Amino acid sequence: MTTTMEGPDVDHVETADHVEHPSDLKYVKIALFLVALTALEVATYFWEDIFGSAPSTGALVAVLFPMMVIKFGTVILYFMHLRYDNPLFKRVFLFGLVLAVIVFLVALTAFEFWDDQYLKFLRRD
Amino acid sequence: MTDTATADAVPGRAGHGETSATGISNEKLGMWVFLASDCLLFGGLISTYLLLRHRSVQGLGPEDVFDIPFTSVSSFVLLMSSLTMALAVASIARGDVRRNRAWLATTAMLGAVFIGGQVYEFTTFYREGLGYTTNIFGSAFYTLTGFHGVHVSVGIVMLMSLLVMSLRGNLGPDRAESVEIVGLYWHFVDIVWIVIFTVVYLIP
Numbered sequence: 001m002t003t004t005m006e007g008p009d010v011d012h013v014e015t016a017d018h019v020e021h022p023s024d025l026k027y028v029k030i031a032l033f034l035v036a037l038t039a040l041e042v043a044t045y046f047w048e049d050i051f052g053s054a055p056s057t058g059a060l061v062a063v064l065f066p067m068m069v070i071k072f073g074t075v076i077l078y079f080m081h082l083r084y085d086n087p088l089f090k091r092v093f094l095f096g097l098v099l100a101v102i103v104f105l106v107a108l109t110a111f112e113f114w115d116d117q118y119l120k121f122l123r124r125d
Numbered sequence: 126m127t128d129t130a131t132a133d134a135v136p137g138r139a140g141h142g143e144t145s146a147t148g149i150s151n152e153k154l155g156m157w158v159f160l161a162s163d164c165l166l167f168g169g170l171i172s173t174y175l176l177l178r179h180r181s182v183q184g185l186g187p188e189d190v191f192d193i194p195f196t197s198v199s200s201f202v203l204l205m206s207s208l209t210m211a212l213a214v215a216s217i218a219r220g221d222v223r224r225n226r227a228w229l230a231t232t233a234m235l236g237a238v239f240i241g242g243q244v245y246e247f248t249t250f251y252r253e254g255l256g257y258t259t260n261i262f263g264s265a266f267y268t269l270t271g272f273h274g275v276h277v278s279v280g281i282v283m284l285m286s287l288l289v290m291s292l293r294g295n296l297g298p299d300r301a302e303s304v305e306i307v308g309l310y311w312h313f314v315d316i317v318w319i320v321i322f323t324v325v326y327l328i329p
Contacts, residue, residue, distance in 0.1 A: 024212055031208035038204060041327060042197045060328050068323040072316050079211045080312045081305075086149045089157045096161020100168030107172045 021084055030078050037067050156306045160313045163276075167317050170269045171324060177265040184260035190250045191326055199242040200322045203277075206235035207315040214308045220298040226291045229304070232311065233284040236277055243274045266325070273321060276314050283307045 022030070044063055047055040055063075077083040082090050108114065145151055178187055213228030247267070255263045287307055290296040296303065 021215060024215055027208060027211045034204055038200060041323065044327060045193045057328065064323050064327055068319060071319050075207060075312055075316050079207055080309055088149060092157045093161050096164045100164040104168040104172040108175065111176050113176055
């Protein structure tokens with residue numbers, strides 16, 4: 001038996017498994033938020049036209065990475081229902097994600113990806 | 126009302142009203158485990174791309190071939206497909222089979238548009254002189270985005286399978302979890318593109 005509560009102002013819908021999920025309207029709002037963030041990301045492509053000088057890699061990373069992380073987290077939490085589902089799913093996925101990031105960073109470090117300026121604090125001279 | 130504690134309940138298997146040892150759906154848990162492992166795949170591909178993209182001694186580089194405005198449109202299309210997939214899952218969960226079919230078809234169509242954009246991009250790059258074996262940047266780029274494209278294509282096949290099941294009357298509200306599991310895969314494909322778009326295209 002499906003139990004639903006739905007209306008234009010209801011933010012959440014209760015489904016047969018008694019787990020609350022966002023309503024259609026909330027999904028649309030989340031999508032619009034993601035579109036706005038994507039537009040901001042693309043706007044960095046026109047950085048030189050806007051500010052008159054090309055951006056440094058550090059500046060681009062500082063601007064783009066947080067937006068990427070926010071978009072990533074928003075899709076996982078709301079579209080993939082990780083916010084509303086059993087915590088075991090969150091632990092399983094986060095384990096794989098964190099492991100991937102650690103391996104990813106170790107590999108980059110092992111192959112001297114980072115510019116010296118990022119590692120100069122480790123040097124004695 | 127479905128009685129979940131019945132003599133027919135299979136231990137260790139949940140979903141569709143059956144119980145499991147963990148109390149959650151084994152199918153859904155299996156998909157999450159798969160997605161966690163796929164993070165390692167794409168983490169390796171992305172880190173390899175980052176290491177190799179500026180190490181070519183000849184041929185074209187990223188600054189020579191990338192068309193950011195075009196790729197931005199592709200990103201928008203994939204983002205919208207994530208929305209339609211979420212709406213498909215929501216609609217079947219509340220028993221709206223017709224709307225579920227519409228959203229599944231829309232998601233598959235948007236995915237196909239994205240793949241079309243990728244194919245166009247690859248053929249354009251090839252015509253401009255960047256092939257898979259042209260240089261190490263080309264190999265790394267095509268491998269990374271090619272693997273992502275294959276994931277999207279597999280997702281489209283799964284969506285079409287769900288659509289066919291629905292048209293045959295085999296995908297009702299009692300099987301909403303199947304749509305949700307495919308949805309998890311599709312959203313994962315989208316979040317991988319979120320990372321690829323930023324790391325590969327936007328950061329020089």
